[in-house]
Amino acid sequence: ALAERADGFGVNIALEGMSHTNLPTLSAAIDLVRQASHPRAGLALDVDQLVKCGDGDWTRLPGRLAGVPVFVVELGDAPVDPTVALDHGVGPRCLPGEGDLDIPGFIAAMRTAGWDGYWGVEIISDDLRVLPLDVGLRAVRTGIDRLFDVADALAG
Structure with a gap:
Protein backbone atom coordinates (compact mmCIF):
# COMPACT_ATOMS: atom_id res chain seq x y z
CA ALA A 1 0.00 0.00 0.00
CA LEU A 2 2.86 2.39 0.82
CA ALA A 3 4.62 1.64 -2.48
CA GLU A 4 1.37 2.22 -4.35
CA ARG A 5 0.90 5.56 -2.61
CA ALA A 6 4.53 6.50 -3.37
CA ASP A 7 3.91 5.68 -7.01
CA GLY A 8 1.39 8.51 -7.16
CA PHE A 9 4.22 10.90 -6.28
CA GLY A 10 6.84 9.26 -8.50
CA VAL A 11 9.06 8.24 -5.58
CA ASN A 12 10.54 4.95 -4.41
CA ILE A 13 10.37 3.33 -0.98
CA ALA A 14 13.75 1.91 0.07
CA LEU A 15 13.71 -0.53 3.00
CA GLU A 16 16.83 -1.08 5.07
CA GLY A 17 17.40 -4.07 7.31
CA MET A 18 18.65 -2.87 10.70
CA SER A 19 19.36 -5.15 13.64
CA HIS A 20 17.16 -3.25 16.10
CA THR A 21 14.04 -3.02 13.91
CA ASN A 22 11.29 -5.32 12.68
CA LEU A 23 13.50 -5.88 9.60
CA PRO A 24 16.52 -7.15 11.56
CA THR A 25 18.32 -8.79 8.63
CA LEU A 26 18.84 -8.41 4.93
CA SER A 27 16.73 -11.55 4.42
CA ALA A 28 13.78 -9.93 6.23
CA ALA A 29 14.07 -6.80 4.08
CA ILE A 30 14.35 -8.88 0.88
CA ASP A 31 11.30 -10.93 1.87
CA LEU A 32 9.21 -7.80 2.45
CA VAL A 33 10.25 -6.24 -0.86
CA ARG A 34 9.43 -9.47 -2.67
CA GLN A 35 6.05 -9.70 -0.93
CA ALA A 36 5.27 -6.10 -1.88
CA SER A 37 6.05 -6.99 -5.49
CA HIS A 38 5.82 -3.36 -6.52
CA PRO A 39 8.25 -1.44 -8.78
CA ARG A 40 8.42 1.37 -6.18
CA ALA A 41 9.52 -0.99 -3.36
CA GLY A 63 23.06 -14.08 -5.39
CA ARG A 64 20.88 -12.85 -2.54
CA LEU A 65 20.07 -9.64 -4.43
CA ALA A 66 19.16 -11.35 -7.71
CA GLY A 67 15.79 -10.04 -8.86
CA VAL A 68 15.44 -7.61 -5.95
CA PRO A 69 15.51 -3.88 -6.72
CA VAL A 70 18.14 -1.86 -4.87
CA PHE A 71 17.52 1.89 -4.69
CA VAL A 72 20.13 3.14 -2.20
CA VAL A 73 23.68 2.02 -1.38
CA GLU A 74 25.56 3.63 1.50
CA LEU A 75 29.22 3.38 2.36
CA GLY A 76 30.49 4.22 5.79
CA ASP A 77 33.26 2.78 7.90
CA ALA A 78 33.16 1.66 11.50
CA PRO A 79 35.19 -0.26 14.04
CA VAL A 80 34.37 -3.94 14.38
CA ASP A 81 34.31 -4.60 18.08
CA PRO A 82 32.15 -7.34 19.62
CA THR A 83 30.81 -4.88 22.18
CA VAL A 84 30.06 -2.25 19.53
CA ALA A 85 28.85 -4.52 16.72
CA LEU A 86 25.74 -5.28 18.73
CA ASP A 87 25.04 -1.57 19.25
CA HIS A 88 21.54 -1.06 17.95
CA GLY A 89 22.18 2.51 16.88
CA VAL A 90 23.95 4.00 13.93
CA GLY A 91 27.27 4.74 15.59
CA PRO A 92 30.08 4.84 16.07
CA ARG A 93 31.29 5.51 12.56
CA CYS A 94 34.58 6.85 11.26
CA LEU A 95 36.11 8.27 8.11
CA PRO A 96 36.25 5.87 5.17
CA GLY A 97 39.28 3.60 5.44
CA GLU A 98 39.83 4.28 9.15
CA GLY A 99 37.53 1.51 10.36
CA ASP A 100 37.45 -2.25 10.05
CA LEU A 101 34.71 -2.82 7.48
CA ASP A 102 35.53 -4.53 4.20
CA ILE A 103 34.21 -1.70 2.07
CA PRO A 104 36.23 -2.65 -1.04
CA GLY A 105 34.78 -6.17 -0.85
CA PHE A 106 31.28 -4.71 -0.53
CA ILE A 107 31.86 -2.39 -3.52
CA ALA A 108 33.10 -5.34 -5.60
CA ALA A 109 30.10 -7.47 -4.57
CA MET A 110 27.64 -4.71 -5.41
CA ARG A 111 29.26 -4.23 -8.81
CA THR A 112 29.00 -7.99 -9.40
CA ALA A 113 25.33 -7.75 -8.40
CA GLY A 114 24.89 -5.15 -11.15
CA TRP A 115 24.80 -1.96 -9.09
CA ASP A 116 25.54 0.99 -11.35
CA GLY A 117 23.80 3.71 -9.36
CA TYR A 118 25.10 6.35 -7.00
CA TRP A 119 27.09 5.51 -3.90
CA GLY A 120 26.07 7.42 -0.80
CA VAL A 121 28.48 8.04 2.04
CA GLU A 122 27.02 7.94 5.53
CA ILE A 123 29.28 9.00 8.36
CA ILE A 124 27.82 9.75 11.75
CA SER A 125 30.93 10.76 13.63
CA ASP A 126 31.78 13.27 16.31
CA ASP A 127 35.33 13.39 14.91
CA LEU A 128 34.03 14.45 11.50
CA ARG A 129 31.61 17.01 12.93
CA VAL A 130 34.41 19.05 14.51
CA LEU A 131 36.40 19.41 11.29
CA PRO A 132 35.97 22.49 9.11
CA LEU A 133 33.61 21.59 6.27
CA ASP A 134 36.22 21.75 3.50
CA VAL A 135 38.69 19.62 5.50
CA GLY A 136 36.02 17.05 6.36
CA LEU A 137 34.80 16.78 2.77
CA ARG A 138 38.37 16.32 1.49
CA ALA A 139 39.05 13.63 4.10
CA VAL A 140 35.88 11.75 3.15
CA ARG A 141 36.59 12.03 -0.57
CA THR A 142 40.21 10.89 -0.14
CA GLY A 143 39.16 7.89 1.93
CA ILE A 144 36.39 6.87 -0.46
CA ASP A 145 38.67 7.25 -3.49
CA ARG A 146 41.24 4.95 -1.83
CA LEU A 147 38.57 2.33 -1.09
CA PHE A 148 37.36 2.38 -4.72
CA ASP A 149 40.98 2.00 -5.85
CA VAL A 150 41.30 -1.11 -3.67
CA ALA A 151 37.96 -2.44 -5.01
CA ASP A 152 39.18 -1.87 -8.57
CA ALA A 153 42.38 -3.77 -7.79
CA LEU A 154 40.30 -6.65 -6.38
CA ALA A 155 38.33 -6.82 -9.61
CA GLY A 156 41.64 -7.18 -11.46
Missing part, protein backbone atom coordinates in the same frame (compact mmCIF):
# COMPACT_ATOMS: atom_id res chain seq x y z
CA GLY A 42 13.23 -1.79 -3.08
CA LEU A 43 16.19 -2.00 -0.74
CA ALA A 44 18.54 0.43 0.93
CA LEU A 45 21.88 -1.25 1.64
CA ASP A 46 24.26 0.24 4.20
CA VAL A 47 27.55 -1.64 4.59
CA ASP A 48 27.67 -0.92 8.34
CA GLN A 49 24.10 -2.02 8.99
CA LEU A 50 24.61 -5.19 6.95
CA VAL A 51 27.56 -6.12 9.15
CA LYS A 52 25.58 -5.35 12.32
CA CYS A 53 22.77 -7.58 11.03
CA GLY A 54 25.21 -10.45 10.47
CA ASP A 55 24.96 -10.11 6.69
CA GLY A 56 28.58 -9.20 5.97
CA ASP A 57 29.44 -12.19 3.76
CA TRP A 58 29.95 -10.25 0.55
CA THR A 59 30.54 -13.41 -1.51
CA ARG A 60 26.85 -14.31 -1.10
CA LEU A 61 25.49 -10.81 -1.69
CA PRO A 62 25.07 -10.86 -5.50
Whole structure:
Protein backbone atom coordinates (compact mmCIF):
# COMPACT_ATOMS: atom_id res chain seq x y z
CA ALA A 1 0.00 0.00 0.00
CA LEU A 2 2.86 2.39 0.82
CA ALA A 3 4.62 1.64 -2.48
CA GLU A 4 1.37 2.22 -4.35
CA ARG A 5 0.90 5.56 -2.61
CA ALA A 6 4.53 6.50 -3.37
CA ASP A 7 3.91 5.68 -7.01
CA GLY A 8 1.39 8.51 -7.16
CA PHE A 9 4.22 10.90 -6.28
CA GLY A 10 6.84 9.26 -8.50
CA VAL A 11 9.06 8.24 -5.58
CA ASN A 12 10.54 4.95 -4.41
CA ILE A 13 10.37 3.33 -0.98
CA ALA A 14 13.75 1.91 0.07
CA LEU A 15 13.71 -0.53 3.00
CA GLU A 16 16.83 -1.08 5.07
CA GLY A 17 17.40 -4.07 7.31
CA MET A 18 18.65 -2.87 10.70
CA SER A 19 19.36 -5.15 13.64
CA HIS A 20 17.16 -3.25 16.10
CA THR A 21 14.04 -3.02 13.91
CA ASN A 22 11.29 -5.32 12.68
CA LEU A 23 13.50 -5.88 9.60
CA PRO A 24 16.52 -7.15 11.56
CA THR A 25 18.32 -8.79 8.63
CA LEU A 26 18.84 -8.41 4.93
CA SER A 27 16.73 -11.55 4.42
CA ALA A 28 13.78 -9.93 6.23
CA ALA A 29 14.07 -6.80 4.08
CA ILE A 30 14.35 -8.88 0.88
CA ASP A 31 11.30 -10.93 1.87
CA LEU A 32 9.21 -7.80 2.45
CA VAL A 33 10.25 -6.24 -0.86
CA ARG A 34 9.43 -9.47 -2.67
CA GLN A 35 6.05 -9.70 -0.93
CA ALA A 36 5.27 -6.10 -1.88
CA SER A 37 6.05 -6.99 -5.49
CA HIS A 38 5.82 -3.36 -6.52
CA PRO A 39 8.25 -1.44 -8.78
CA ARG A 40 8.42 1.37 -6.18
CA ALA A 41 9.52 -0.99 -3.36
CA GLY A 42 13.23 -1.79 -3.08
CA LEU A 43 16.19 -2.00 -0.74
CA ALA A 44 18.54 0.43 0.93
CA LEU A 45 21.88 -1.25 1.64
CA ASP A 46 24.26 0.24 4.20
CA VAL A 47 27.55 -1.64 4.59
CA ASP A 48 27.67 -0.92 8.34
CA GLN A 49 24.10 -2.02 8.99
CA LEU A 50 24.61 -5.19 6.95
CA VAL A 51 27.56 -6.12 9.15
CA LYS A 52 25.58 -5.35 12.32
CA CYS A 53 22.77 -7.58 11.03
CA GLY A 54 25.21 -10.45 10.47
CA ASP A 55 24.96 -10.11 6.69
CA GLY A 56 28.58 -9.20 5.97
CA ASP A 57 29.44 -12.19 3.76
CA TRP A 58 29.95 -10.25 0.55
CA THR A 59 30.54 -13.41 -1.51
CA ARG A 60 26.85 -14.31 -1.10
CA LEU A 61 25.49 -10.81 -1.69
CA PRO A 62 25.07 -10.86 -5.50
CA GLY A 63 23.06 -14.08 -5.39
CA ARG A 64 20.88 -12.85 -2.54
CA LEU A 65 20.07 -9.64 -4.43
CA ALA A 66 19.16 -11.35 -7.71
CA GLY A 67 15.79 -10.04 -8.86
CA VAL A 68 15.44 -7.61 -5.95
CA PRO A 69 15.51 -3.88 -6.72
CA VAL A 70 18.14 -1.86 -4.87
CA PHE A 71 17.52 1.89 -4.69
CA VAL A 72 20.13 3.14 -2.20
CA VAL A 73 23.68 2.02 -1.38
CA GLU A 74 25.56 3.63 1.50
CA LEU A 75 29.22 3.38 2.36
CA GLY A 76 30.49 4.22 5.79
CA ASP A 77 33.26 2.78 7.90
CA ALA A 78 33.16 1.66 11.50
CA PRO A 79 35.19 -0.26 14.04
CA VAL A 80 34.37 -3.94 14.38
CA ASP A 81 34.31 -4.60 18.08
CA PRO A 82 32.15 -7.34 19.62
CA THR A 83 30.81 -4.88 22.18
CA VAL A 84 30.06 -2.25 19.53
CA ALA A 85 28.85 -4.52 16.72
CA LEU A 86 25.74 -5.28 18.73
CA ASP A 87 25.04 -1.57 19.25
CA HIS A 88 21.54 -1.06 17.95
CA GLY A 89 22.18 2.51 16.88
CA VAL A 90 23.95 4.00 13.93
CA GLY A 91 27.27 4.74 15.59
CA PRO A 92 30.08 4.84 16.07
CA ARG A 93 31.29 5.51 12.56
CA CYS A 94 34.58 6.85 11.26
CA LEU A 95 36.11 8.27 8.11
CA PRO A 96 36.25 5.87 5.17
CA GLY A 97 39.28 3.60 5.44
CA GLU A 98 39.83 4.28 9.15
CA GLY A 99 37.53 1.51 10.36
CA ASP A 100 37.45 -2.25 10.05
CA LEU A 101 34.71 -2.82 7.48
CA ASP A 102 35.53 -4.53 4.20
CA ILE A 103 34.21 -1.70 2.07
CA PRO A 104 36.23 -2.65 -1.04
CA GLY A 105 34.78 -6.17 -0.85
CA PHE A 106 31.28 -4.71 -0.53
CA ILE A 107 31.86 -2.39 -3.52
CA ALA A 108 33.10 -5.34 -5.60
CA ALA A 109 30.10 -7.47 -4.57
CA MET A 110 27.64 -4.71 -5.41
CA ARG A 111 29.26 -4.23 -8.81
CA THR A 112 29.00 -7.99 -9.40
CA ALA A 113 25.33 -7.75 -8.40
CA GLY A 114 24.89 -5.15 -11.15
CA TRP A 115 24.80 -1.96 -9.09
CA ASP A 116 25.54 0.99 -11.35
CA GLY A 117 23.80 3.71 -9.36
CA TYR A 118 25.10 6.35 -7.00
CA TRP A 119 27.09 5.51 -3.90
CA GLY A 120 26.07 7.42 -0.80
CA VAL A 121 28.48 8.04 2.04
CA GLU A 122 27.02 7.94 5.53
CA ILE A 123 29.28 9.00 8.36
CA ILE A 124 27.82 9.75 11.75
CA SER A 125 30.93 10.76 13.63
CA ASP A 126 31.78 13.27 16.31
CA ASP A 127 35.33 13.39 14.91
CA LEU A 128 34.03 14.45 11.50
CA ARG A 129 31.61 17.01 12.93
CA VAL A 130 34.41 19.05 14.51
CA LEU A 131 36.40 19.41 11.29
CA PRO A 132 35.97 22.49 9.11
CA LEU A 133 33.61 21.59 6.27
CA ASP A 134 36.22 21.75 3.50
CA VAL A 135 38.69 19.62 5.50
CA GLY A 136 36.02 17.05 6.36
CA LEU A 137 34.80 16.78 2.77
CA ARG A 138 38.37 16.32 1.49
CA ALA A 139 39.05 13.63 4.10
CA VAL A 140 35.88 11.75 3.15
CA ARG A 141 36.59 12.03 -0.57
CA THR A 142 40.21 10.89 -0.14
CA GLY A 143 39.16 7.89 1.93
CA ILE A 144 36.39 6.87 -0.46
CA ASP A 145 38.67 7.25 -3.49
CA ARG A 146 41.24 4.95 -1.83
CA LEU A 147 38.57 2.33 -1.09
CA PHE A 148 37.36 2.38 -4.72
CA ASP A 149 40.98 2.00 -5.85
CA VAL A 150 41.30 -1.11 -3.67
CA ALA A 151 37.96 -2.44 -5.01
CA ASP A 152 39.18 -1.87 -8.57
CA ALA A 153 42.38 -3.77 -7.79
CA LEU A 154 40.30 -6.65 -6.38
CA ALA A 155 38.33 -6.82 -9.61
CA GLY A 156 41.64 -7.18 -11.46
